[in-house]
Amino acid sequence: MTLLRVRDFEIHPGFFTPDAQARLVADLRRILAQAPLVQPVTPRGTPMSVRMSAAGTYGWISDRKGYRYEPVHPSGVPWPAIPDTLLAMWQSLVPDARAPECCLINWYDASAKMGMHQDRDEADLSQPVVSVSLGDEALFRMGNQTRGGKTESVWLRSGDVVVMQGAARTAYHGIDRVRADTSTLLPKGGRINLTLRVVT
Numbered sequence: 001m002t003l004l005r006v007r008d009f010e011i012h013p014g015f016f017t018p019d020a021q022a023r024l025v026a027d028l029r030r031i032l033a034q035a036p037l038v039q040p041v042t043p044r045g046t047p048m049s050v051r052m053s054a055a056g057t058y059g060w061i062s063d064r065k066g067y068r069y070e071p072v073h074p075s076g077v078p079w080p081a082i083p084d085t086l087l088a089m090w091q092s093l094v095p096d097a098r099a100p101e102c103c104l105i106n107w108y109d110a111s112a113k114m115g116m117h118q119d120r121d122e123a124d125l126s127q128p129v130v131s132v133s134l135g136d137e138a139l140f141r142m143g144n145q146t147r148g149g150k151t152e153s154v155w156l157r158s159g160d161v162v163v164m165q166g167a168a169r170t171a172y173h174g175i176d177r178v179r180a181d182t183s184t185l186l187p188k189g190g191r192i193n194l195t196l197r198v199v200t
């Protein structure tokens, strides 16, 4: 298995085979039937371009009240369990970490993006973040510990996995754009990103 290191980000191209990706999509279909995707708004009230849901003990929420982790979906139902395939991936890539408590599900259509940000709503930033790409290709930009400065970008493809730990854990990153129709994995097209995190 190849490992690409860009700055401190560890990228595992093709970590999931096409068969494993299809099984993950089937798991996601069950999860999203229970905990549907919602379009979050930022605390300032601007709609985000991605649609979100989650699995695990906590889901990440953004609304007028702020960014935070919540134990239930906005509808009041508990978040579904994190699929075993993802727990096994976590175990194999970051065996020393605590168990993941959240699998955030981001769905991007062809026009969605995610601005440069740090992941820092978790209590223990020494724990890694592991992120899975499914569906259309996306341009992932990696920056620094502070906003601005030089950045590097890579196209993430379906089945690729990114590990953010060490200096990458608190580095700025974002998705500049999604390249439409570059994958047939998702019935409605677009891209899904799954991000596993320890929250508490």
Ligand SMILES: O=C(O)CCC(=O)C(=O)O
Pocket (backbone or CB within 6 Å): 104, 106, 114, 119, 131, 140, 173, 174, 175, 193, 195
């Ligand atoms: O979609 C991606 O690959 C990155 C998502 C992300 O950075 C996040 O959800 O915090």
Ligand SMILES: [Fe+2]
Pocket (backbone or CB within 6 Å): 117, 118, 119, 173
């Ligand atoms: Fe992030």
